[in-house]
Amino acid sequence: MTGDHYFTPQPGTAPDRREIEFSAAGRDYELVSSGGVFSAYRLDPGTAVLLRKADLPGPGTTGPLLDLGCGYGPIACVLATEAPAAEVWAVDVNSRARELAAENAARTGAADRIRVAAPEEVPDGLTFAEIWSNPPIRIGKAELHTMLLHWLPRLTPDGVAWLVVGRHLGGDSLHRWLTEQGWRVERPASQKGYRVLRVTR
Template sequence: MADHYFSAEPTSDDVRRTVGCQIWGKPYAFTTSTGVFSRDRLDRGTSILLREVPAPTTGGTYLDLGTGYGPIACALAVEDPKAQVWAVDVNNRALELTAENAKTAGVGDRVHPRLVDDVPAEVRFDQIWSNPAIHIGKPELHKMLLHWLARLAPGGVGWFVVGKNLGADSLQRWLTDQGYPCQRTASAKGFRVLRVTATDEAPAPS
């Protein structure tokens, strides 16, 4: 049976390669491998998220939910030298790659790759960034999002990118119904960028 990128322990050979990309105007060379999400390139959804949402620069504690090999986590830490970034995934190979890529980017001391249950319960997040794993199924997706959104700090913000054909619009409505006001801030190439807030605060000017 083929590995899924959301397998805890990929059984495929660990065949590594380097993927180059630009995030917020800076060049990166990330190490990727088989058994992790989008091993051959920075995936389109993540690219759109990072293009449409400005980098945070004011410091804080950020969560990269479903980090993969860590492009979002590394870029957040590079752009915001005062930030602490927790990079969460269920895939141990992905977490190993995130640690390696963070070290290469010079932010290994501020990027914390962890399994879901290894993030201390007291940690609260000023921002959550994610290209969520829609393919885990709606019940597990909803459970995951509610778990982490409950850990937003007061006034915290979540940034999500979701394919329109994968239910972005219905997810937007569902999040609002759960008490997390959700606005669409951008649409591009079949993807929606969603801004989720912990309160009924108005969206920040773009």
């Protein structure tokens, strides 16, 4: 066993590549994943709930859109497919996740519209019409709050963030904390122990 986590910048876990199949918005996806990234061997249940219950962008959406903590890229690939006019930024600290996300962007025919980047590679002045995230709860509350305080203010004035958090991992307390920070937070859906949060200014 190694000490790797999915938020390890340079995972040492053996790659162990495999195919992940799932459906979203009536479309089938077949992406490649690997050891050393988040939910390496299946579509994470929280991500599945988010893609099923949140309001996916449509053909008229131009973005930019952000998949924060993109892992191997399932959310970014769905966003780029549903919103073919939008630029999607797929951001992750994990170098292997970024490599896989770029490969999966090519698999879905969206390599020209999915910009895979480390957090520090995102231009400072760039703002996002939508932010999507199954946030890395296990990095700890302080680090999670720091991350959200950095990225949520980069929403456009009328932008929306969609987050999914397990109730048992603090979904309700995160809802309260975001409200205390001055964000408008709604919970339009809950399913299988996960909270879907819609966050706006």
